[in-house]
Amino acid sequence: MTTSALALAEDVRAGRRSAASVVEEHLEAIEAGDGAIGAFRLVTAERARREAAAVDAAVAAGRDPGPLAGVPVALKDNLCTRGVATTCASRILEGWLPPYDATVVRRLRAAGAVAVGKTNLDEFAMGSSTEHSAFGPTRNPRDPSRVPGGSSGGSAAAVAAGFAPLALGSDTGGSIRQPAALCGVVGLKPTYGRVSRYGLVAFASSLDQVGPLAATVADAAAAFEVIAGHDPADSTSVPDPVPSCRGVLDEGVAGLRVGVVAELADGAAPDVAARVAAAAEALAAAGAEVSPASVPAAVHGLSAYYLIAPAEASSNLARYDGVRYGLRVDGPEVTAMYGATRAAGFGPEVKRRIMLGTYALSAGYYDAYYGQAQRVRSLIIADFAAAYERFDLLLGPTSPTTAFPLGERADDPLRMYLSDVCTIPSNLAGHPALSLPYGSGDDGLPVGVQLLGPALAEPVLFRAAAVLEGSGR
Amino acid sequence: MTPGTEAGGPAGWEVVVGLEVHCELATATKLFCGCRNAFGDEPNTNVCPVCLGLPGSLPVLNRRAVELAVRLGLALGCEVRRSIFHRKNYFYPDMPKDYQVSQYDEPLNVGGALELPGGGRVRIARAHLEEDTGKTSHAGASGRIHGAQAALVDYNRAGVPLLEIVSEPDIASAAQARAYVNELREVIVSVGASDARMEEGSLRIDANVSVRPAGAPALGTRTEVKNLNSVRSLGRAVEHEAARQAALLTAGDRVVQETRHWDEDAGRTVALRSKEEAYDYRYFPEPDLVPLEPEAGWVAAVEAGLPPLPSARRRALERTPEPGLAADEAAAVVAAGADGLVVAAVAGGVEARVAVARALNEVAGRPGAAGLDPGAFAEVLAMEGAGELTPTQAKSVLARLLEGGGSPREAAAALGYESLGDDAVAAAVEAAAAAHPQEWARYAAGEDRLAGFFVGKVMAATGGRANGRVVTDLLDRRRG
Numbered sequence A: 001m002t003t004s005a006l007a008l009a010e011d012v013r014a015g016r017r018s019a020a021s022v023v024e025e026h027l028e029a030i031e032a033g034d035g036a037i038g039a040f041r042l043v044t045a046e047r048a049r050r051e052a053a054a055v056d057a058a059v060a061a062g063r064d065p066g067p068l069a070g071v072p073v074a075l076k077d078n079l080c081t082r083g084v085a086t087t088c089a090s091r092i093l094e095g096w097l098p099p100y101d102a103t104v105v106r107r108l109r110a111a112g113a114v115a116v117g118k119t120n121l122d123e124f125a126m127g128s129s130t131e132h133s134a135f136g137p138t139r140n141p142r143d144p145s146r147v148p149g150g151s152s153g154g155s156a157a158a159v160a161a162g163f164a165p166l167a168l169g170s171d172t173g174g175s176i177r178q179p180a181a182l183c184g185v186v187g188l189k190p191t192y193g194r195v196s197r198y199g200l201v202a203f204a205s206s207l208d209q210v211g212p213l214a215a216t217v218a219d220a221a222a223a224f225e226v227i228a229g230h231d232p233a234d235s236t237s238v239p240d241p242v243p244s245c246r247g248v249l250d251e252g253v254a255g256l257r258v259g260v261v262a263e264l265a266d267g268a269a270p271d272v273a274a275r276v277a278a279a280a281e282a283l284a285a286a287g288a289e290v291s292p293a294s295v296p297a298a299v300h301g302l303s304a305y306y307l308i309a310p311a312e313a314s315s316n317l318a319r320y321d322g323v324r325y326g327l328r329v330d331g332p333e334v335t336a337m338y339g340a341t342r343a344a345g346f347g348p349e350v351k352r353r354i355m356l357g358t359y360a361l362s363a364g365y366y367d368a369y370y371g372q373a374q375r376v377r378s379l380i381i382a383d384f385a386a387a388y389e390r391f392d393l394l395l396g397p398t399s400p401t402t403a404f405p406l407g408e409r410a411d412d413p414l415r416m417y418l419s420d421v422c423t424i425p426s427n428l429a430g431h432p433a434l435s436l437p438y439g440s441g442d443d444g445l446p447v448g449v450q451l452l453g454p455a456l457a458e459p460v461l462f463r464a465a466a467v468l469e470g471s472g473r
Numbered sequence B: 001m002t003p004g005t006e007a008g009g010p011a012g013w014e015v016v017v018g019l020e021v022h023c024e025l026a027t028a029t030k031l032f033c034g035c036r037n038a039f040g041d042e043p044n045t046n047v048c049p050v051c052l053g054l055p056g057s058l059p060v061l062n063r064r065a066v067e068l069a070v071r072l073g074l075a076l077g078c079e080v081r082r083s084i085f086h087r088k089n090y091f092y093p094d095m096p097k098d099y100q101v102s103q104y105d106e107p108l109n110v111g112g113a114l115e116l117p118g119g120g121r122v123r124i125a126r127a128h129l130e131e132d133t134g135k136t137s138h139a140g141a142s143g144r145i146h147g148a149q150a151a152l153v154d155y156n157r158a159g160v161p162l163l164e165i166v167s168e169p170d171i172a173s174a175a176q177a178r179a180y181v182n183e184l185r186e187v188i189v190s191v192g193a194s195d196a197r198m199e200e201g202s203l204r205i206d207a208n209v210s211v212r213p214a215g216a217p218a219l220g221t222r223t224e225v226k227n228l229n230s231v232r233s234l235g236r237a238v239e240h241e242a243a244r245q246a247a248l249l250t251a252g253d254r255v256v257q258e259t260r261h262w263d264e265d266a267g268r269t270v271a272l273r274s275k276e277e278a279y280d281y282r283y284f285p286e287p288d289l290v291p292l293e294p295e296a297g298w299v300a301a302v303e304a305g306l307p308p309l310p311s312a313r314r315r316a317l318e319r320t321p322e323p324g325l326a327a328d329e330a331a332a333v334v335a336a337g338a339d340g341l342v343v344a345a346v347a348g349g350v351e352a353r354v355a356v357a358r359a360l361n362e363v364a365g366r367p368g369a370a371g372l373d374p375g376a377f378a379e380v381l382a383m384e385g386a387g388e389l390t391p392t393q394a395k396s397v398l399a400r401l402l403e404g405g406g407s408p409r410e411a412a413a414a415l416g417y418e419s420l421g422d423d424a425v426a427a428a429v430e431a432a433a434a435a436h437p438q439e440w441a442r443y444a445a446g447e448d449r450l451a452g453f454f455v456g457k458v459m460a461a462t463g464g465r466a467n468g469r470v471v472t473d474l475l476d477r478r479r480g
Helices: A005-013 A019-037 A045-060 A103-110 A153-160 A177-183 A217-227 A270-285 A296-319 A334-345 A348-361 A367-390 A413-420 A424-429 A458-469 B063-075 B174-190 B231-250 B296-304 B310-318 B327-335 B339-347 B352-363 B374-385 B391-404 B408-414 B422-435 B437-444 B450-462 B468-478
Strands: A040-043 A072-076 A114-119 A166-171 A186-189 A209-214 A257-261 A289-293 A393-397 A433-440 A446-452 B013-024 B086-089 B099-102 B109-115 B121-131 B135-139 B150-154 B161-167 B203-213 B223-228 B258-263 B268-274
Touching (some): A005 A019, A005 A217, A019 A045, A019 A072, A040 A153, A045 A114, A103 A114, A103 A217, A114 A153, A153 A166, A153 A177, A166 A186, A177 A186, A186 A217, A186 A458, A209 A217, A217 A458, A257 A270, A270 A289, A270 A393, A270 A446, A296 A367, A296 A413, A296 A424, A296 B086, A348 A367, A433 A458, A446 A458, B013 B174, B063 B121, B063 B296, B099 B121, B174 B203, B174 B231, B174 B310, B174 B327, B203 B231, B223 B231, B223 B268, B231 B258, B231 B268, B310 B327, B310 B339, B327 B339, B327 B352, B339 B352, B339 B374, B352 B391, B374 B391, B374 B408, B391 B408, B422 B437, B422 B468, B437 B450
Parallel strands (some): A072 A114, A072 A166, A257 A393, B223 B258
Antiparallel strands (some): A040 A114, A186 A433, A433 A446, B135 B150, B203 B223
């Protein structure tokens, strides 16, 4: 299925197709194809049918069914869905049914979108391959022997496989953009605070953002417009109104100053670097002023990230203690119960990061680790600010490589962590960044290029992405 | 203040105490969510995803809690600053997120002081906002943690706003520790920050206690004493702990820095955990909240809206006209919240002592006391002073005002205490004299004790509504 989300929505809104038939068609595709991919943790077929019927009823009654009327959406399984299991791909949340919907889930439903299921991820979004799911890996629809990337691998694979034209993911260090790149779809990590985090199960609170994955730039823009905007339930939410992104897609890039970031391209494989160069040429051909750029502190991003993110995670994941919900493994007293529950409930990557983060925050080490990482973060923000005095947006690779084989990095955490080296700086800066497919690598697998902008520059990113999308990859 | 100036400590030793007081703020809702902040409701009825720390939930700061915290901070003379929240990480079943959102090195209120009624000044290091925890009760055999079959947790209290008020170690005795808490409670209640009821846990105290040889400049090793459930417990615990430490040091032993539990029944403190066993709270800035930056104009407006503080109210009472009020009387009146009544009555010419007696004995603590208009109170006492009401009648009128309001004259009339007009009284006097000519002749001849006879007759004839002094005057005038 290659029909775009917006085309489907237009058909449903105009009464040319029923939401029910659109949803049914996608449910059938999932049923037929997801056994080989494993994109979904849970398919909520009955709910989807009910919601589709509601959309059709709205259309029949002459009510506005919303801009995403009848569009099937896949939700990463770290987004809370009322009454529907939300596992974060962890044993520790087994059996927990959230009593509320995440703000983004509510906004999608209000826009007429229909959630078809919850997608697989690395446990608590910690990973870059979706192999760290407690319930088994997801495979890359472009080559099932390869990983889809992660941690939003299930959402990226669902869009790439045509199971849903739209998906939501979360991005803490690249978890939307890297799987989008590896699966050949569009993925946006919005400005920190642009999309509400209420109902997103926290990994690293100062870095997490929810964003869309889609087959086309316009679909991603439409989904972004729906989920973005101030939410009083999230204190870090940005109050500014959401500008139109769909409305600027055809404005082109003439006169835009584009910097190709040396530090991001340096570590990329030659075939990936070649596609970044091709994208730079395409933007120049469309009238952008393209020149080299430097964000020197970005090279320290990975090190800072692997202190800040685990530190926050060690605190965010403390609540999974067996007392109130999820898994409980009993012990003779409460401390033993905590230990047994967490030992059984968390996988090795999550444990590794909890230990790292706990250590980084410990008395006597705080300043050397967490404090130092925050100082590096300030440097990165300053270097980006300097770059954005000269450039309207920056360009680089999304992932240093194309999709790698399952198992290749699963036992080599440091090598796995390097998968996010190009995406992490935007999270540390709180800036938006978008990955879109731009041709293939030597192995024939998709290559993603990444557009980076200053805070709230999403419309500019979408403009440039639309130019690249139309430039014949 | 100078430590060691009060009696009661172990001989040869100075007692040094600093107090950490947790005060639950009297907001309608919790610190980070819209759940009711109420004491005594059914367990786990005032809860939501936020205060239960459910995955994906996020805190949103309660403006009213900030306002009450700033009110109290300003009342304590603190500087209100830009502040941030931190997470204090430790595992405990009654803490839903297994961290407490608190303030650490950048608290909201910094550097105040509290003047004690009996003299002395205790500096306040800081007063910061944080969330309360839930409450655990141990079910089974003993009701205590050891041997319990199960633990039951009530999260109604989880997320209730607290202000932790940390004093400097300026308190030099058990008596002064009690005085500090009593005065702090006065301030808290007067600014409306909390009901400050220790018995309901809306005011909770931990005491840091150390001793040092009299005159020594350096502080001794301190212990932190917990489980102080009343001001009386605080006093006993400080006395006991100071004596315990002095005995240790006198015997050549040393004090171990540790947390100790006050056992009210046994009247002693017992070790809970040592410094080595203390939690590493791994504080770090709470990423889910933005910095709290009270705007200067708003802080000024909050300050301008503060009521007069207990110390100022006491000073106002002590300045009442001669013979004035003693410090302890003034303190009692302020503590009873009756100073507004006393000031109004004194301003109306009533003697301070009478005003205090009526305010404390007839009004303070009774239902409706808060609604009694000080002007009405003053008028009743003025009527009493003018002889229009007997003392007993004045008390009845006050009681009626507490019940129903209305004006003092309306209340007196409704009770049948309204004095008759002078003409009616004069007529009653004439009638009494005419009805008892022999007695009148004797009275007119100088037998003064018969005045009482005629007053009684007049009162009987008027149903007690004549003013006794007016009757006496008329009788005197009539006999010439």
